[in-house]
Amino acid sequence: MICVSFTQLAFSQTKVVTGTVVDDKGAPIQGASVAVKGVSKGGTTTDAGGAFTLSVPESARTLVISSVGFTQQEIDITGKTSVSVAMVTNSQSLSDVVVIGYGTARKKDLTGAVSQIASKDFTTGNLANPAQLIAGKVPGVVVTQPGGDPNGVFTIRLRGQTSISGGQTPLIVIDGVPLDDPATFANIPAGDIASIDILKDASAAAIYGSRGANGVMVVNTKKGVSGKAVIEYNGSVSVDKVGTLYDMANATQWKEGYTKLLTSQGASAGKIDSSIAGYDHGGNTDWQRALAQTGVSTSQYVSISGGSNGFSYRGSVNYIDQQGVVINSGRKQLGLHFVAQQKALDDKLVMQFGILNTNTTRRLTDYNIFYEAYSSPPVYPVKNPDGSYFTYSDFALQNPVQQQAEETQNVTENFTILSATADYEIIPGLKVGVVGSTSQFNSQYEYFEPVFQGVGNSNVGSLTTGNIDSKKGNAHINYAKSWGKGNLTLTGVYEYNLFENNQNGSVASNLLLNSIGAWSLQSAPQQYQHAYSERDESMLISYIGRATYNWDQKYFITASIRDDGSSKFGANNAHGIFPSAAGAWRISNENFMKNISWLNELKINAGWGKTGNQDAIGAYSKLELYGPVGSYYNGASELWLTQYGPTQNANPNLQWEVRTGRNIGFDFAIMSNRLTGGFNYFNDITTKLLYTYTIPFPSPGAVVNTLLANVGGMSNKGYEFNLNYQLVHTNDFSFTVGGQISSVMTRITSLAGSFGNGVSTYALSTDQVPEGSAEGRGLSGAPITYLKVGYTPEVFWMPHYIGLNSKGQEMYDSAKGGTTTNVLAAENFYTDPAPKFNYGINLAFTYKAWGLNMFLRGVSGAKIFDNTRMVLDNINRFGGNNGTVEALTNGITNGPQASDHWLENASFLRMDNLNLTYTFKPIGQFQSIRVYFAANNVFVITKYRGLDPEIRVAGGSTNALQNALGSAGVANSFSQGGSTGNQQYIDAAYSNDGFYPKTHSYTLGVNITFK
Secondary structure (H helix, E strand, C coil): CHHHHHHHHHHHCEEEEEEEEECCCCCECCCCEEEECCCCCCCEECCCCCEEEEEEECCCCEEEEECCCECCEEEECCCCCEEEEECCECCCCCCCEEECCCCEEEHHHCCCCEEEEEHHHCCCCCCCCHHHHHCCCCCCEEEECCCCCCCCCCEEEECCCCCCCCCCCCEEEECCEECCCHHHHHHCCHHHEEEEEEECCHHHHHHHHHHHCCCEEEEEECCCCCEEEEEEEEEEEEEEEECCCCCECCHHHHHHHHHHHHHHCCCCHHHHHHHHHHHCCCCCCCHHHHHECCEEEEEEEEEEEEEECCEEEEEEEEEEEEECCECCCEEEEEEEEEEEEEEECCCCEEEEEEEEEEEEEEECCCCHHHHHHHHCCCCCCCECCCCCECCCCECCECCHHHHHHHCEEEEEEEEEEEEEEEEEEEECCEEEEEEEEEEEEEEEEEEEECCCCCCCCCCEEEEEEEEEEEEEEEEEEEEEEEECCEEEEEEEEEEEEEEEEEEEEEEEECCCCCCCCCCCHHHCCHHHEEEEEEEEEEEEEEEEEEEEEEECCCEEEEEEEEEEEECCCCHHHCEEEEEEEEEEEEHHHCHHHCCCCCEEEEEEEEEEEEEEECCCCCCCCCCCEEEEEEEEEECCCCEEEEEEEEEECCCCCCCCEEEEEEEEEEEEEECCCCEEEEEEEEEEEEECCEEEEECCCCCCCCCCCEEEEECCEEEEEEEEEEEEEEEEECCCEEEEEEEEEEEEEEEEEECCEEEECCCCEEEECCCEEECCECCCCCCCCCECEEEEECCCCCEEEEECEEEECCCCCEEEEECCCCEECCHHHECEEEECCCCCEEEEEEEEEEECCEEEEEEEEEEECCEEECHHHHHHCCHHHECCECCEHHHHCCCCCCCCCCCHHHEEECCEEEEEEEEEEEEECCECCEEEEEEEEEEEEEEEEECCCCCCCCCCCCCCCCCHHHHHHHHHCCCCCCCCCCCCCCCCCECCCCHHHCCCCCEEEEEEEEEEEEC
16 A cells, blocks of 8 residues: 555656657657657657657656657656657668558568658758659659759659650659649649658559559658647748859950951951941840849748547648749749548548649740850840840840740649548458549640841740540458468459540731730731640559468568550550569568677568550550641632641551569668668560651551551669668767669660551561751751660760861761761761769758758769750851850861760769758747758769750650640741750750759748647
8 A cells, every 4th residue: 555655646746848859850750659768658749840748757767759760769858848859760761651552561561672751851942843852862763853944844764764755754643643644743732742652663563554664653641640730830932043054255255256267267357347346236245144033932831730539631731932043934833732531430431532732823934045045146235225125136046035024935734633532341351442533634825925126027826725634443452361470461453544635725926916915816817827626535444453471570472463454555455464473581580580689670572573554655546647737828718728637657556565574672770770771683674665667658558657566675774772871879969871872774675576557567677766866057857866776775876076187177087997077977986875873872960959961962974965065165156146165265167066076974963952950949839940941952063064964855845835836837936946856865955955054042941830
C-alpha cells in the first residue's frame, strides 16, 4: 500500500513539456512519435507544424522521439519544459512505406528497383515545375530545365532514352490517377506533394503495363489526420536575375568588326565610313539586356487539416505569381486541393474523395526574339527620342523588344482531377474496392501579332481551344494471409481508360484593327480567314494480376501479369501481355549474420519484366488519313481555298513496342543505420521500335511516301548507386552527407528488317537514319546527328576540324587524305554526345534551431553542338547583323560550317539549391514558425561556352499557335523556319529554337503553423 501510494504521488506530480521536431533542413515533421523513455503508456505525436505538448512525470528524464525515415533520438529533459529537436535524416531507410501501384510495401520488402524521396528532401525555392523537386536527387532520374522560362517544358528521363519516336517521360500518377499528358505535371501545386515514389525497372513498372514503359513516378499528396484542426501558412517572395549572356559586340566593337570585314573585301576608307554611317543611328544597345528584367515572384499557400471519429480531411489553396526575366513573360496559378477520408462499418469500409483544380495563366515568350537580339546591330537604339520604338526589318530581323512587348501570346489552362475510392474488408485479409476518376485539361490560346510600322508585315490573330479529357476506373480485389512465417498477398484488377482529345482554332490576317487584337477575326477579308478542328478518341482496357510471398522476412518473391488492350492497334495486335517476376533475399535476417553487430540491413534483389509502349503513336495511326495538304486559288471566287489529300498510310500490322528489362541490386545499412546505400545494375532491350520510315512511292496500298512501322531495336544498360552517411549527430549539431551517381549507355542495335501495310512489304536495310540538322542561313537541312547501329541515338557524324589556314579558312581531314577547306569533301567521324554519368551531392547541417542544406548536381562526359556560337563567332556577321567579341579575334573568315570545331564539352557541376532555415520556439497559438532563405542555380562550373550546358531539346513545334497557323496554312511573319527534326544535343538560337536565359533565384519565406 505504501509503495502504491508513493507511486501514485510520483505520477501525480507532473509537468508539461512542449517542443518542436524538425528535419535536418529545419522543416517541421508531422506525425513524429514523442514518449517518455521507460513508460509504455501515454505519449503524443507532432502536428503539421512539428509541434507537440506532453504531460510527463516530474521525475521523467528522457523523451524518445521517432519518425519514419529518421533515426530515433533520446532527448534529455532534466530541468526543461521546452525542447527543440532536429532529427537526422535516414533518407534511404529500409522501413519507409512505398507506393508500388495498387498497393504499398515497406522498402525493405521490395523486390524491384524502387526509390522514394520525401518532402523533407525536396529542392526548395522559386520553382517553375514540380519536377524540380527531385532534380538530381534520385539515381537514374534526369530532370532537365531548358533555360529559365517559367513556362518552359521540362524533360524527365528515367534510365535513358527508351524509344526513338515515342514519349520518353515516365508515367506520372497522382494519388492513384495517371496523368494523360505528363506536361500537366506543371499544374500540380508543389506544396501539396508529400512524397514521390519512382518505379524504375520493368519488374516494378510492369504492373502499369504499356503506360509504364518509361518507368513510373507515383506522386503522393498530403493527407489530413484526425485531431484538432491545424492551419498552415507558407509564403515567400523571390527575385530572379539573368544568368550568363553572350558577350556580344558593343557599338565600338561592332564598328571595329565591320571595318575589319570591309577592309578584307578591299573597301576604301571612304566606303567604310559611308557603310558604317548607313547603319549608325547613335545607339549603343545591349539587346540581350534590353529584353531582360528582374523577375519578382510571390507564393502564398494555406492549408487546413483535421478530423474526428473516423473522418479526416485536408484542404489547401495556393497562389503563385511568377515573373520571368524576359519582359512580358510569366505565369499566375491559383490551385485548390481537397481530400477527405471516411471510415465506417467498424472501419471495414474506407471511402476517399479528392478534387484537384488549378487555373494557370501564362504569358509566353516569342523565341524568335533571341536570335533577333543577337542579330540586331548595337548602333540601333531601342526607342526613338520621342519614345516610339525604333523600327527596322531584314531577314529574321526586327526590334525584338517591340515584338515581345506588343505581341500577345497568352494561354489559360484549367486542370481538374476528380477521384473517389471505396474499399471494403469482407473478411479479415480479403478486401474489394473500386476507383473512379475523371481528368480534364482545357487550354485556351490567344495570339496576336500587330502591324509593326516600318516592318511591312500584316497583322495575324489566332484563338484556339484544346481539351485533353479522360475517364478512368478500376475494380480490384486484395487478399493477404499469413501462415506461420509465410506471408502471401494476391491482387487482381480490372481497369478501364477512355481518352478524348479535341482542338479547334481560328486564324485570320489583315484584320481591320490592331487595337482589339485577336478578338475581331471576322473583320479580316474572307480569303484571309481560316479555321480548323480535330478530335480523337482511344481506349485502353486492362486485366492485372499480382502475387507476392515472403518467408520469415528473409525470402521474397513477386510476380505479375498484365493484359493491355489498346484501340490504337489493329484487331490482330490490340492486346499485349506484359509479365514480370522478381525476388529478393534479406541476408541480414539470416541466423549466420546475427553476430555481425555493425550490419543492420543487407538485401539483394533481381527482377525481370516486359512493358509495352504505345505513346509513340496517335489514336488513329493504324488508319489511312486525309487532311489539309496546301491551298489553291479558285478563280471563280477569287479566294485561296484549302486543298485536301492523303496524309498518312494505313498500317493494320502496327504492334506494341516491347521493352524487356532485367535488374539486379542490393540495399544496405551499417553502423547503427548511420551509413545506408543501394546499388542497381540494369540491362534493358527494346524491340519492334515504332518509327516513321520513307517507302517507295507510288506502290500498292500506299497513298504517301512514309509509313509508321515496327522495325529495329535498341538497348539500355547501366548502373545506379546512392549513399547517405550521418557523419556527426549530437543534441545540438548534426552533419549528413549523401549522394548518388548513375550511368546509362544506350545503343541502337538494329534498323533493319521488313515491314508492311497489309498490301505491300518493304525491306529496310540502312544502318543509318538522319535526324538533327545544323541551323542557320544556308545550313538548314544538313544533317549532323543520326540514328546509327552500334551508337547512341542522335550520334554526331561530322568533319573533324584541325585548324585555320593562312587565309583564316577552317580546315578539315579530307576524305581523300590530307586536308580540305570544303566541308562537303571532308571525312566525317562519329562522336557520342551522351553523358558518361550523372550525379548529385547533398550536404545537410543543423545547429540548434538553425539548418543549412546545400545540393549540387552534375553531368560528366556530355557533348553539345554549339550551333549558336558557330553562327555568332563569325566576322561576316558585322554590318547588318552583330557578332560576338570572339568573332573579332578568332581569325575565321569563312561563313559558318558545321564540324566538330563547335562540338564542345558540356560537363558541369551546378549548385542547384542552397537553403538556410531558422525555427522559432512555439509562441501561443503559433505552434511552429520557420523562416528560410533559398537560392537556386547558385553557380555552375563548366567549360561549355554557350549560355548553359543544359539546353532545350528542340523538335517540331508543339504549341497551340504553331499548330493553328500550320493547319490554316498561315506562317508567323517572323519565323525563320528552323528545324523540324530531333535537335537533341544541338544548341541553336535559330527561329523557335532560341534559349531563354537561365536565372539565379533568391527566395525569402516563412512557414507558420497554427493550432
